[in-house]
Amino acid sequence: MDTLLILTVLxxxxxxxxxxxxxxxxxxxxIATSVSTKALTPRRAIILAAVMNFVGAMTFTGVAKTITKDIVDPFTLENGSIVILSALIAGIAWNLITWYYGIPSSSSHAIIGSIAGAAIAAAGFGSLNVSGFGKIVQSLIISPILAFGVGFIVYSIFKIIFKNNNLPKTNKRFRYIQIATAALQAYTHGTNDAQKAMGIITMALIANGYASSTDIPFWVQFSCALAMGLGTSVGGWKIIKTVGGKIMKIRPVNGVAADLTGAAIIFGATYIHLPVSTTHVISSSILGVGAAHRVKGVKWGTAQRMIITWFITLPISGTLAAITYYILDLFF
Known part of the structure; x- marks a missing residue:
């Protein structure tokens, strides 16, 4: 088995x-909001999310094509296999670190920053597709701001519509609605996040001469959808605790407003083939809903810690990927 094939398999x-x-x-x-409001038990929420993630991942490939070609050109990428492998190692490492500490950082930021960092280490800043990379970074920045604003507006509308309703009865009804909105949000998550790995594999296939176009092979789409569905079934209890309770005390009506906002922003990005951070979008939508509900009820200290993590993820993951590239380059 030749080295190129081994690297591709890795x-x-x-x-x-x-x-x-x-x-x-x-x-x-x-699924954090639906679990925190007890609309769903953790077990049922995770099963629902796993199924909907798989379905979402099997529905679209536009974001995958963006990842394949818009950060770097896979057809001219220097030492492409080592660049991509370095990016994956760095992205996985950062994800596991932030998961261990229960910090809802962005997998999107991690992998995009890692690809850029490894490519720069391999061939300098000229290796980046400036326009495509800039477009992706803009989507990562604008989407959480948009989610905050939309979340604030949606919940403000809810307050006007349901201001004369009995609060316990309203929350009971919204608890049932939240099952549907949680499913919708899990579906949209699959439509965007699973595609990032599809794009990475396709990028490697092109760089190593095993594919000649940016079309996503079916086996790549299916295997990535399955991997995300299985990962979802494991659950992420620490992050559920942070998003579901440490930002604000979430009631069903808050959860529905946040879920609808997050799903709309994520699916909108998927529709125009742009990767966004589902972590940022969902957390920001909760912050927007919380600010509309009661500004003092939002735990801004937790929000501040999350925002700091968001900002440092790109440069840290990029640096980790560059270091990993230099190490791997010694052996391949």
């Missing part, structure tokens, strides 16, 4: 591992 395994970890790392955000 990349496929690494990408599926990244998707698996993404499943229990990021999907926790999608």
């Amino acid at each position: 990349i496929v395994i690494g990408a599926l591992a990244f998707d698996f970890i993404n499943g229990f790392h990021d999907t926790a955000n999608a």
